[in-house]
Amino acid sequence: MILADVLSPAVRVHVLLSAWQTEWLSLVALSVEVVVTGWYVWATRRLAARGRRWSPWRTTSFLTGMALVVVALQSGLASYDDSVFAVHVVQHLLLMNFAPVLFALAAPMTLALQSSSRRTQRGLLKVLHHPVVEAVTHPAFVVSVAYLTMLLYFLTPYYQFSLEHPLVHDLSHLHFLVSGCLLWWLVVGLDPSRWRLSHGQKVAVLAAGIPVTAILGIALTGARSSIAPMFHTLGDTRTGGSILWVAGELTTLVAMGIVLFQWMRHEEREADRADRRLDAAERAAQGAAGRSVLVAREGGAGSGVPAPPG
Numbered sequence: 001m002i003l004a005d006v007l008s009p010a011v012r013v014h015v016l017l018s019a020w021q022t023e024w025l026s027l028v029a030l031s032v033e034v035v036v037t038g039w040y041v042w043a044t045r046r047l048a049a050r051g052r053r054w055s056p057w058r059t060t061s062f063l064t065g066m067a068l069v070v071v072a073l074q075s076g077l078a079s080y081d082d083s084v085f086a087v088h089v090v091q092h093l094l095l096m097n098f099a100p101v102l103f104a105l106a107a108p109m110t111l112a113l114q115s116s117s118r119r120t121q122r123g124l125l126k127v128l129h130h131p132v133v134e135a136v137t138h139p140a141f142v143v144s145v146a147y148l149t150m151l152l153y154f155l156t157p158y159y160q161f162s163l164e165h166p167l168v169h170d171l172s173h174l175h176f177l178v179s180g181c182l183l184w185w186l187v188v189g190l191d192p193s194r195w196r197l198s199h200g201q202k203v204a205v206l207a208a209g210i211p212v213t214a215i216l217g218i219a220l221t222g223a224r225s226s227i228a229p230m231f232h233t234l235g236d237t238r239t240g241g242s243i244l245w246v247a248g249e250l251t252t253l254v255a256m257g258i259v260l261f262q263w264m265r266h267e268e269r270e271a272d273r274a275d276r277r278l279d280a281a282e283r284a285a286q287g288a289a290g291r292s293v294l295v296a297r298e299g300g301a302g303s304g305v306p307a308p309p310g
Contacts, residue, residue, distance in 0.1 A: 009083045019076035025170055030074050037066050040108060043115040052114065058106045058190075065102030068094045073173060082163050085232040085240035093244070095173055096146075096180035097251045104184040105258075109191035134194045139186055143205055146183040147212045149175065154216055154244075160228040188258050199263035206252050206259065213252065217245025 040062050044054045071077055072094035080087040109128070113121050127133060135141065153159055153172070162169040185191060187202045197205070220227065220241020227237045 009080065011080055011084055011087060015079055016076040019079045021074045021078050026074050026078070030070065033066055033070055037063065040106075040111065043111050047111070047115045050115075054111065054114075058111075061102045062106035062108065065099040065106065068099040068102070069177065072099070082166075082169065083231060085227060085236045086243055089240040089244045089247075091173075092176060093247050093251070095176040096150075097184075097248070100177065100180035100184040101188060101251070101255065101258075103181055104187075104189035104191075107190040113192070128192065129194060137182060137186070137193060137195060139195050139197060139201075139205070142179075142182045142186050143208065146179050147209060149179050150212060150216060154227065155219055160230065163228055163231050184255070188255055188262070199259055199266065202259045203256060206256050209252055210249065213245060213248035217241055217248070220244065 040059070044059055047054050072091045077087060077091060081091050082088070109124070113124055116124065153162075162172050183205075185193070186195070186197065187205055221238050223234065223237050223241065226232050226234045227240075232240075
């Protein structure tokens with residue numbers, strides 16, 4: 001037995017490994033995941049055929065992220081998401097934190113732009129700059145939706161309502177994934193965007209999430225009643241709260257490390273650019289001085305006046 005309170009249904013390893021979801025909605029989701037993964041791999045090969053290299057780290061990041069989505073939604077883990085709260089929290093973390101971070105680092109929009117035809121590129125850029133997309137990806141909207149989603153989902157009756165209505169529960173998974181992607185694309189993403197935060201602003205966004213996760217952790221680990229009495233025990237609720245609190249804060253710390261690394265790389269590139277500009281300015285100045293001397297010498301020779309010493 002793992003990840004389970006003694007009063008909760010036992011979570012068994014063989015079920016996690018073998019109980020793959022076969023209902024129609026899971027199969028549709030799996031089909032979409034396979035198609036998107038196939039497109040990413042095809043796009044990298046198309047780019048290579050043009051003589052351009054795509055980072056294998058980005059490809060690995062994307063494939064790993066998609067594998068986590070499959071584990072969350074189609075593996076045996078999903079068999080327990082409505083009966084064991086701790087398992088549901090793991091599923092939530094996979095969909096809203098771990099997979100989106102990896103997708104953001106994989107830069108799929110950049111890959112799409114670089115591997116597509118001119119016509120497709122123009123279409124993608126129009127989508128990126130469409131007013132609706134700009135509104136949905138606005139930092140204030142993205143941060144509000146991501147953090148309010150966590151608070152409202154776990155601290156209101158909505159969670160039990162979603163368990164009582166399977167379709168709502170499944171749509172909540174989609175919402176987790178989309179809101180997580182929007183947040184992490186904003187914070188650690190490499191793709192072009194209408195909204196580009198400074199690295200300091202990105203750290204501030206992450207810092208704002210620390211008290212949100214702490215509030216959830218304190219509320220759930222110190223709960224006096226189950227988050228959903230018809231589905232979970234009190235012990236299970238507290239266990240899930242502990243996992244959410246610890247894993248959520250660790251994700252934030254790792255993300256801060258990524259942002260700080262990107263910040264240092266950015267400063268290094270800016271320093272290199274500044275050095276190149278100075279070198280170019282010095283060469284231009286030396287060239288101009290040399291041409292001045294040459295013109296002066298030629299002028300002196302033509303007029304019979306001795307040229308100034310070089």
